[in-house]
Amino acid sequence: MAFEGLAxxxxxxxxxxxxxxxxxxxxxxxxxxxxxxxxxxADVNFKVVKDFVKRxxxxxxxQEVMESLTPGQQVIKVVKEELTELxxxxxxxxxxxxxxxxxxxxxxxxxxGKTTTTGKLANLLRKKYNRTPLLVAADVYRPAAINxxxxxxxQLSMPVFSKGTDANPxxxxxxxxxxxxxxxxxxxxxxxxGRLHVDEGLMDELKQIKADVNPDEVFLVVDAMTGQDAVxxxxxxxxxxxxxxVVLTKLDGDTRGGAxxxxxxxxxxxxxxxxxxxxxxxxxxxxxxxxxxxxxxMGDMLTLIExxxxxxxxxxxxxxxxxxxxxxxxxxxFLEQMGQVRNMGPLDELLDMIPGANKMKxxxxxxxxxxxxxxxxxxxxxMTKVERNDPSVMNASRKKRIAKGSGTSVSEVNRLxxxxxxxxxxxxxxxxxxxxxxxxxxxx
Ligand code: GDP
Numbered sequence: 278m279a280f281e282g283l284a285x286x287x288x289x290x291x292x293x294x295x296x297x298x299x300x301x302x303x304x305x306x307x308x309x310x311x312x313x314x315x316x317x318x319a320d321v322n323f324k325v326v327k328d329f330v331k332r333x334x335x336x337x338x339x340q341e342v343m344e345s346l347t348p349g350q351q352v353i354k355v356v357k358e359e360l361t362e363l364x365x366x367x368x369x370x371x372x373x374x375x376x377x378x379x380x381x382x383x384x385x386x387x388x389x390g391k392t393t394t395t396g397k398l399a400n401l402l403r404k405k406y407n408r409t410p411l412l413v414a415a416d417v418y419r420p421a422a423i424n425x426x427x428x429x430x431x432q433l434s435m436p437v438f439s440k441g442t443d444a445n446p447x448x449x450x451x452x453x454x455x456x457x458x459x460x461x462x463x464x465x466x467x468x469x470x471g472r473l474h475v476d477e478g479l480m481d482e483l484k485q486i487k488a489d490v491n492p493d494e495v496f497l498v499v500d501a502m503t504g505q506d507a508v509x510x511x512x513x514x515x516x517x518x519x520x521x522x523v524v525l526t527k528l529d530g531d532t533r534g535g536a537x538x539x540x541x542x543x544x545x546x547x548x549x550x551x552x553x554x555x556x557x558x559x560x561x562x563x564x565x566x567x568x569x570x571x572x573x574x575m576g577d578m579l580t581l582i583e584x585x586x587x588x589x590x591x592x593x594x595x596x597x598x599x600x601x602x603x604x605x606x607x608x609x610x611f612l613e614q615m616g617q618v619r620n621m622g623p624l625d626e627l628l629d630m631i632p633g634a635n636k637m638k639x640x641x642x643x644x645x646x647x648x649x650x651x652x653x654x655x656x657x658x659x660m661t662k663v664e665r666n667d668p669s670v671m672n673a674s675r676k677k678r679i680a681k682g683s684g685t686s687v688s689e690v691n692r693l694x695x696x697x698x699x700x701x702x703x704x705x706x707x708x709x710x711x712x713x714x715x716x717x718x719x720x721x
Contacts, residue, residue: 279553279629280534280572286315288574291356297349305337308352320504320535325363325542333359357569363538364565365547369522371402372493377463378411380454380490384483384518385498386510387471390526390552392422394498395468396429397552397560398524402464403435404558404587411462413453414439415446415486416470426468433557436462446470446482450490467492475513483518495520496549499536501528507536508543515544525563526552529626537568553626571629581621581630588620601704608665611697612657615650655683656693668694 290311294304309330316326336342336355345351373379381398385391395412402408412430414437416422423439430437438453450467457465469486472479487495497520499507507525514520523540528551531537540548548563567580597614600606621627659682663670671694673687680687 279528279531279626280319280537280568281532283315283319283532283534284572284574286318287312287356287572290315291353291573294352295349298347300337300342300348300352302338305334305342305352309334309337312356316538319533319538322505322508322535322539322543325539328542329359329363353573357573357575360538360569360572361566363542364568365541365563366565368562368564368566369547369549371549372521374493377461378454378457378465379463379494380492381464381466381494381496382450382469382483382487382490382492383467383496383498383524384469384514384520385471386475387473389471389498389500390524391471391498392416392425392429392468393555393557394496394524394526394550394552394560395426395466396433397557398496398550399435399464399466400433400557401550401560401562403433408464409462410435410464410466411453411457411460412437413450413465413467415449415453415467417442417444417446417449418470422468422470429557436460447486447489450486454490475510480517487518494522496522496524497546498524498526499540501525501531501534501536501551504533504535505539508539511540511544511546515546520544520546522547522549524548524550524552524560529553529559534572553622559622581627584621584627589617593617601701606701606704608657608660608668608697612654615654619650652683652685652689653693656680656685656690659683668697 290308294300294308297304312333313326313330316329317323321329333356336359337352342348342351342355372381383391383395383398399410399412402410412426412435414423414426420442423441427437427439429435438449438456440449440452446469453467454465456462467486467490469483470479495518497511497514497518499510501507503510511520511523523544523546525537525540525548528537537548537551540546548565551561551563553559553561561580564580593613594617597606597610600610618627656679657665659679664675664679676687676690680690683690
């Protein structure tokens with residue numbers, strides 16, 4: 278999961294200083310030493326760490342902290358602001374050409390996730406901004422790459438412009454743009470060739486395409502899990518191509534965060550998007566402040582709310598809430614509600630967005646086991662309609678049948694039935710409590 282190691286270390290460090298009513302220079306020195314180690318361990322570029330720690334130190338022993346009423350928290354605020362700045366400050370927007378189509382050139386090494394990201398970006402542009410992108414297959418050396426893009430186009434029901442492996446990439450790009458104008462595609466996303474390493478031949482070809490097509494954005498796709506290698510790749514591509522932004526893929530598997538925290542400082546180019554998984558909707562706009570918040574365990578409610586808005590049917594959610602309150606909530610409703618939450622993404626990732634929730638995860642009795650959830654789903658799916666609507670009909674033979682059908686055990690079935698009853702009871706109590714309060718004219 279993204280930044281897990283770094284987040285754990287930094288949060289441990291700040292736990293000590295958080296509640297302090299007075300922060301001495303010695304405290305700041307100790308804290309910054311630990312921050313320095315944590316960042317180095319996270320594989321952040323050495324020089325970037327040095328500058329970062331220097332800035333934090335200066336501010337932390339300055340007036341804004343020492344004279345504040347809550348210096349402990351003020352120090353953490355300083356670190357959050359500096360982390361945000363390190364990752365690019367304000368989030369950067371994606372270009373829109375004065376005259377459509379807006380042309381985006383995707384570049385990067387093989388395996389970084391360029392083709393997948395081309396599909397994800399097109400999906401995001403359509404879903405979030407109502408755009409109609411055209412995908413362009415310009416990797417003429419690998420038929421597999423062209424096929425991959427065509428498959429993505431089919432999955433997304435989006436047009437893919439391709440001329441096989443015999444055409445010249447510059448011609449393909451130009452023809453694709455002309456085609457987009459005719460078909461009224463407002464974005465053209467060109468998937469260029471990648472190589473295993475940065476090499477002259479590749480750079481020359483990309484430079485030619487860039488010079489000829491004059492794209493509005495040149496996005497470099499790099500794999501976050503490769504840490505400082507990704508930073509070096511970004512440096513070379515930027516020197517040669519003057520990229521406009523970076524897409525950091527596989528952030529979902531990057532526990533360290535070295536690339537995310539170094540790229541902006543080293544290349545002076547912003548990270549515009551982050552890949553958070555293999556699926557086509559797992560590309561997020563990169564928000565430095567929200568990211569800093571997640572790293573420091575302060576959660577990221579904004580992203581969580583956006584995810585909920587995109588994945589949960591609000592009207593249906595209200596209906597389900599009503600049902601819960603009136604105790605007519607059935608196992609079918611429960612299944613539906615669980616499905617809505619799961620659509621939002623892996624639970625671990627969602628929990629990271631809730632302030633303070635990372636501490637909960639450490640508790641032994643809170644288990645966030647995706648497997649357990651699948652068991653719950655399987656158990657409910659093995660119930661008959663009658664059982665789902667009225668669990669009181671449940672007897673030993675029914676339970677045995679359900680356990681067998683769902684590949685679980687009778688004790689698991691019993692546990693779920695008990696939890697469901699308790700949940701209903703709790704909802705009833707809460708509803709009654711609210712009614713009581715309302716009756717007395719209290720506000721809450
Ligand atoms: P390309 O050679 O740069 O075009 O790379 P591909 O698009 O073929 O991607 C290489 C692999 O990385 C594929 O298996 C993708 O599913 C995977 N991948 C791409 N982006 C992400 C991401 O954000 N997270 C994860 N976990 N996998 C990704």
